[in-house]
Amino acid sequence: MAAAVLSGCSAGSKPGTARAATQTVVPVGVATAQRQDVPVYLKGLGNVTASNTVSVKSRVDGQLSQVNFKEGQNVNKGDLLAVIDPRPFQVALDQAQANLYRDQAQLKDARLNYERFKSLLDDSGAMSRQQVDTQKASADQLEGAVRADEAQIDNAKLNLVYSHITSPINGRVGLRLVDIGNMVHAADTNPLLVITQLQPIAVIFTLPEENLPTVAMHLHQGPLAVEAYNSDDQTKLATGTLLTIDNQIDQTTGTGRLKAMFNNQDNVLWPNQFVNVRLLLEIHKDTTVVPSVTIQNGPQGSYVFVVKPDKTVEVRPVTVSFTQNNVASIASGLNPGDIVVMDGQDKLQSGSKVDPHAGGTGGNRSGRSAGNQTSSDQSSSGRSSSDQSSQPQAPSGQAASAGTPSGQAPPGKSSRAHSSATGSR
Secondary structure: OHHHHHHHHHHHHHHHHHHHHHOOOEEEEEEEOEEEEEEEEEEEEEEEEEOOEEEEOOOOOEEEEEEOOOOOOEEOOOOEEEEEOOHHHHHHHHHHHHHHHHHHHHHHHHHHHHHHHHHHHHHOOOOOHHHHHHHHHHHHHHHHHHHHHHHHHHHHHHHHHHOEEEOOOOEEEOOOOOOOOOEEOOOOOOOOEEEEOOOOEEEEEEEEHHHHHHHHHHHHHOOOEEEEEOOOOOOEEEEEEEEEEEEEEEOOOOEEEEEEEEOOOOOOOOOOOEEEEEEEEEEEEEEEEEEHHHOEEEOOEEEEEEEOOOOEEEEEEOEEEEEEOOEEEEEEOOOOOOEEEEEOHHHOOOOOEEEEEEOOOHHHHOOOOHHHHHHHHHHHHHHHHHHHHOOOOOOHHHHHOOOOOOOOOOHHHHHHHHHHHHHHO
């Protein structure tokens, strides 16, 4: 009797289960394979470095009497920045010039006496050879004194020039470090100001050592573009070109240093600023691409779920060339226009019936917020909970934990699933 009842219940449950299984539809997010040019970037971390940085110091001792710059001002090479009291240097110049005039007069007299003594020696012998030689030596000594005076004059003029401090480069002045009226010395450790050249400006960044041969090969073929992004790697700051690769590799990190130059006309890059760097290595033309989340990995390699016109899916093996910025470049296995599943792959197998809806593109998927993704998953769970509860392989405890709110599943499916579950019991 009991066996007959169990047999009847089992027989009665099979038609309902079969009907539910054939009507199971899985909602999935999909994307369309596209053909486009895909840039290949190498990413690194770098710091901005000024092309030239000059700590301007005084080359003479004196009192700072004038400052001709404003903090943050852009200056050109040769612009007057500050003046150290020039009066002591002017006095020293005047004194050196006076000594020169005196020694020149003495030299002139000594030369005349030498000519007289020589003439007397040659004509009448009234002068001895010793007297003539002594007079010649005196004239030579005075000539040396005149040359020393000329050097003193040049030194005094140079100090007078050094008292007027000018900019050695084109650049931007930083904060003033010494105020007017202070005594400055050539031996001071602190400079008067610091000038940095911001246009052009350099970025030094690092790449793994295994990437350096490829970079060197492409650099030999032509200039390589370099893009600088801010610290969150979202905002593009500037575009420049790769200048060179360092001549050695850091053994502690296994990376090599590279230097790129940027025009920086809008002053968006500042010395010591941290930036994310993207080196454009090459561009793959007419490449088939899909969002990287569509790629699944199995024992046989990479594959995707492709939605066929009858809204069923097939498992298709693919060969991924590379993945970058949430986009996968497909070498083989897909054609432009193929529709691939990007959400809900864990519920699919070959031949599954799906309800496709737009799931976004690979470039924008990473920007979806966690809240949107969670609400999408909850909505998908609500739409498919009644179908999942009717699948014969799902235990009754899992069907109860789906937590589908009332009213989300269609009434017909809900009643059939309930009757099927009742028949099973």
